[in-house]
Amino acid sequence: MANLKELKNRIGSVKSTQKITKAMKMVAAAKLRHAEEAANAARPYAERMDSMMASLASGMAGRDDAPKLLSGTGSDQRHLIIAATGERGLCGGFNNSIAKAVSQRVDKLIASGKEVKILCVGKKGRDALKRKYGHLIIDLVDLSGSKRIGFSDALPIAHRVLGMFDAGEFDVCTIFYAKFVSVMTQEVQGQQIIPAPVTENATTETSDVVYEYEPDEEEILAELLPRNLSVQIFRALLENSASEQGARMSAMENATRNAGEMIDKLTLQYNRERQAAITSELIEIISGAEAL
Amino acid sequence: MADMITMDLVSPEKLLLSDEFEMVVLPGAEGDFGVLAGHSPITSSLRPGVISIYEGDKEKERIFVNGGFAEVSNDKLTVLAEEAVYVADLDQANLEQRIQNAREDEEDAKDDETRRRAAENRDHLQQLLDAMN
Numbered sequence: 001m002a003n004l005k006e007l008k009n010r011i012g013s014v015k016s017t018q019k020i021t022k023a024m025k026m027v028a029a030a031k032l033r034h035a036e037e038a039a040n041a042a043r044p045y046a047e048r049m050d051s052m053m054a055s056l057a058s059g060m061a062g063r064d065d066a067p068k069l070l071s072g073t074g075s076d077q078r079h080l081i082i083a084a085t086g087e088r089g090l091c092g093g094f095n096n097s098i099a100k101a102v103s104q105r106v107d108k109l110i111a112s113g114k115e116v117k118i119l120c121v122g123k124k125g126r127d128a129l130k131r132k133y134g135h136l137i138i139d140l141v142d143l144s145g146s147k148r149i150g151f152s153d154a155l156p157i158a159h160r161v162l163g164m165f166d167a168g169e170f171d172v173c174t175i176f177y178a179k180f181v182s183v184m185t186q187e188v189q190g191q192q193i194i195p196a197p198v199t200e201n202a203t204t205e206t207s208d209v210v211y212e213y214e215p216d217e218e219e220i221l222a223e224l225l226p227r228n229l230s231v232q233i234f235r236a237l238l239e240n241s242a243s244e245q246g247a248r249m250s251a252m253e254n255a256t257r258n259a260g261e262m263i264d265k266l267t268l269q270y271n272r273e274r275q276a277a278i279t280s281e282l283i284e285i286i287s288g289a290e291a292l
Numbered sequence: 293m294a295d296m297i298t299m300d301l302v303s304p305e306k307l308l309l310s311d312e313f314e315m316v317v318l319p320g321a322e323g324d325f326g327v328l329a330g331h332s333p334i335t336s337s338l339r340p341g342v343i344s345i346y347e348g349d350k351e352k353e354r355i356f357v358n359g360g361f362a363e364v365s366n367d368k369l370t371v372l373a374e375e376a377v378y379v380a381d382l383d384q385a386n387l388e389q390r391i392q393n394a395r396e397d398e399e400d401a402k403d404d405e406t407r408r409r410a411a412e413n414r415d416h417l418q419q420l421l422d423a424m425n
Binding site for chain 2: 055056150151213
């Protein structure tokens with residue numbers, strides 16, 4: 001009889017787990033919608049900034065006095081890698097795949113004799129990278145306090161990166177994040193943000209218009225570049241939060257389905273055991289009566 | 293009806309405003325400038341200040357921006373601002389807080405350039421505060 005009781009407890013606990021995963025899935029779905037909205041709302045700014053950057057940068061490219069943020073420091077010896085991950089687990093392979101991409105890149109850079117520093121955004125990434133690259137991690141930016149990613153979350157990171165760049169602590173900066181493709185797919189991307197990459201295709205359509213510049217091109221560009229950096233980081237954070245929720249949603253859906261299968265299996269087993277117990281009791285009674 | 297100019301005001305978080313206006317006066321880095329329909333293409337950085345939108349001869353809307361960029365092309369004006377607030381929504385306490393922040397920036401500034409910027413910013417906020425009262 002102890003076995004029956006055990007089975008019943010087990011079914012109960014799987015059922016409550018299923019309730020939790022189901023609730024988490026629904027929460028993730030709601031958050032995903034918000035995150036997608038935020039990402040869409042941020043798009044116009046980023047797009048216009050891109051086209052402005054492209055028309056300005058094409059004029060500046062190749063010139064000796066181009067700002068360092070655009071042309072680079074002339075070396076690519078020291079790298080800064082921003083590893084943007086989530087603050088929480090239970091979201092499938094989301095955090096791990098970013099950490100893996102980061103560590104692959106770091107290994108490659110180290111193998112070719114470069115210096116690497118890692119700035120972690122989100123503590124899950126640090127947890128995953130700590131053991132292997134603990135000495136390379138310079139800091140952790142904790143975003144667990146902010147419920148929804150705002151531009152004010154991206155600004156301090158950008159300021160920090162710019163400060164380090166101005167102090168000459170690195171030459172190239174790359175940010176790793178997961179780009180949101182769909183609920184099922186998120187692509188991990190390593191995007192170089194310093195020196196700023198110039199998109200070639202955007203330049204062709206804007207180049208035929210002659211703009212006046214006020215004050216002048218260099219000054220505008222000098223102001224635009226740092227802002228562009230914060231926008232890029234902001235965009236990465238938004239993509240990341242949408243990806244995280246998407247990954248969590250599909251992970252929780254799988255968990256809910258698995259729990260359902262397990263409940264079915266356990267219920268079947270429970271019923272069999274119960275039937276067997278009843279049968280053996282009946283046999284005992286009947287054989288007892290026959291013996292009389 | 294006079295020709296209209298389309299203005300988009302975007303912040304990193306969302307598109308704040310997209311509409312047609314008769315004239316828009318922007319706080320350019322080298323002085324305020326007005327934009328009417330048919331303005332020649334221009335790209336300008338903005339200092340912290342107020343964007344005034346005119347309908348006829350009347351000032352219809354005043355929006356405070358904390359610096360940014362403006363671009364005019366093909367009768368379309370795009371303003372990129374990291375922060376934008378309707379002046380009507382600004383209150384004195386908020387402004388005083390900003391002035392306080394700017395003053396702290398000025399004190400913390402490490403080189404002359406940032407100090408000069410912070411001072412400019414503070415002056416401007418002060419003007420804005422004066423304008424409100």
